[in-house]
Amino acid sequence: MSKALIDLIKKNFGAAVLETHSLHGDDTVVVEAAAWREVARFLRDTPQCSMDMLTDLTAVDYPEREPRFEIVAHFYSLSKGHRLRLKTRIGDSEGDEAEVDSLCEFWASANWMERETFDMFGVIFKNHPDLRRILMYPEFEGHPLRKDYPADKIQPLIAYRDVPNIEKIAPFSVDEGMSFGRQTHQSSRRDDSQVN
Amino acid sequence: MGELKPSSTQILEPGAAGGAGFATTRLEAVLAWAQKYSLFMYPFVTACCGMEFMSVSSPRYDFSRFGSEAPRFSPRQSDLLWVVGTITQRQAPILKRIYEQMAEPKWVLAFGTCASCGGFYDNYACVAGVDKVIPCDVYVPGCPPRPEAVLDGLMLLQDKIQTGNRTPAIVKPRQDPVVEQNISIVKLRKSRTSVA
Numbered sequence: 001m002s003k004a005l006i007d008l009i010k011k012n013f014g015a016a017v018l019e020t021h022s023l024h025g026d027d028t029v030v031v032e033a034a035a036w037r038e039v040a041r042f043l044r045d046t047p048q049c050s051m052d053m054l055t056d057l058t059a060v061d062y063p064e065r066e067p068r069f070e071i072v073a074h075f076y077s078l079s080k081g082h083r084l085r086l087k088t089r090i091g092d093s094e095g096d097e098a099e100v101d102s103l104c105e106f107w108a109s110a111n112w113m114e115r116e117t118f119d120m121f122g123v124i125f126k127n128h129p130d131l132r133r134i135l136m137y138p139e140f141e142g143h144p145l146r147k148d149y150p151a152d153k154i155q156p157l158i159a160y161r162d163v164p165n166i167e168k169i170a171p172f173s174v175d176e177g178m179s180f181g182r183q184t185h186q187s188s189r190r191d192d193s194q195v196n
Numbered sequence: 197m198g199e200l201k202p203s204s205t206q207i208l209e210p211g212a213a214g215g216a217g218f219a220t221t222r223l224e225a226v227l228a229w230a231q232k233y234s235l236f237m238y239p240f241v242t243a244c245c246g247m248e249f250m251s252v253s254s255p256r257y258d259f260s261r262f263g264s265e266a267p268r269f270s271p272r273q274s275d276l277l278w279v280v281g282t283i284t285q286r287q288a289p290i291l292k293r294i295y296e297q298m299a300e301p302k303w304v305l306a307f308g309t310c311a312s313c314g315g316f317y318d319n320y321a322c323v324a325g326v327d328k329v330i331p332c333d334v335y336v337p338g339c340p341p342r343p344e345a346v347l348d349g350l351m352l353l354q355d356k357i358q359t360g361n362r363t364p365a366i367v368k369p370r371q372d373p374v375v376e377q378n379i380s381i382v383k384l385r386k387s388r389t390s391v392a
Contacts, residue, residue, distance in 0.1 A: 136321070137286045144320040154320055158289045160328045169327045171335070171366050172313060 003027070005084050008048060013039055018089075028085040036071070036088045037101035043075055043084065044106050051075035051084065054107035057114060059121040063147040067091050069098050069123055095122055095146060102128040120145035224360070231275070231301065232354040233263030238274035238298065240291060243281025245308040248340035257343040262350050271297040276353075277330075282310040283323045295330040303353060304332045307346065309339045312366075327364070335366045344370070 006020045009029050016035035021028040031039050043051040055074040062068060067089040075084045091098030102125040103110040114125040115134040122143035125131055133140065137157060142149055160166050241249060252259050259265075268274040271294045283291055295304065306326050309315035312335040314324030326332055333356060336349035349367045356365065 149320065151319070154285065156285055156288065156323070156328075158292055158329065161331070166328060167324075169325075169364070171364050 030087040033088045033090045054109050059117045061147045099124045228358045232357040235264040235276040236268045236274040237276045239278045241280040245280045245340040249280045252343045252346045275302050277304045279311040279326045280307040306335045
């Protein structure tokens with residue numbers, strides 16, 4: 001059953017399909033970004049597909065690849081009971097020009113998921129009705145789930161208290177905390193290696 | 197801990213004439229004694245620690261035994277702020293405003309690891325401990341803390357209120373029997389597996 005969906009998409013969008021993959025009923029189709037909207041519309045409107053539910057939409061950042069971002073959408077058909085994963089690849093190595101068509105007009109659930117993807121990865125969804133941050137605050141700069149966002153960079157909305165050694169305020173001492181934490185002092189990390 | 201400190205209080209026995217008797221004490225000691233048993237709390241509950249907070253406040257553990265019964269959902273009527281759960285950068289201004297709205301004297305109890313130091317939320321979104329934003333009196337570690345640890349924290353705070361000590365303090369863990377017997381966890385596990 002599952003391969004039939006892949007074959008159907010290949011038959012209708014042969015030139016736009018970059019890659020397909022199927023393992024244990026887990027079907028994936030990777031298409032050109034230009035065909036993203038049309039393939040999605042096809043999945044929803046064709047009776048053999050009738051994908052009436054967009055379960056998830058997110059992105060993956062592969063900084064070493066070009067195009068850099070992979071947009072991943074999971075579709076489910078409530079009437080047919082089958083699933084399909086649709087992917088596309090966008091964006092240059094700097095993360096610019098990461099633009100793809102919005103799916104909001106087909107599935108209302110795409111609205112917030114595209115906003116989250118925009119918030120976390122900086123992917124622009126064209127013709128989205130209200131593309132702004134959903135989890136982070138408007139003052140936040142950058143996109144935190146990009147691999148080049150510094151792992152320990154925080155952007156506080158209000159200033160931290162003006163006390164000495166704000167990272168480890170008493171009664172917490174320097175050797176307290178997780179040995180693998182980024183904010184743990186180097187000295188305690190060295191002690192751990194000696195014990196082992 | 198419930199008694200007034202003997203150093204500040206003298207209770208005189210009824211005289212031979214059968215009078216009512218009287219006690220002397222300092223005004224601050226009486227005020228502190230009254231304050232520590234009438235803590236009006238403001239629960240700022242943001243995360244999973246809230247379940248444990250409900251457990252402590254429910255009849256099974258029942259922290260109203262310690263005179264900390266009445267929750268007030270207006271900071272202006274409360275004098276103990278329970279910070280229960282993870283505080284995100286986005287929420288930090290709200291927490292600070294609530295703290296500022298509370299009337300003096302006021303105390304802050306950090307409930308759980310996230311509120312105390314951020315725990316494993318060492319990332320772009322979270323504040324690594326509420327003491328970065330507001331001063332904190334008692335830290336109760338644990339993820340989530342056992343109700344016993346919370347009761348220890350509450351009694352520690354009452355002790356600090358009585359003595360007028362505003363130095364921040366951590367609730368110390370109860371002694372682990374394994375540590376007492378000088379057996380390492382690994383040894384203990386190996387002995388179990390060898391039996392089986």
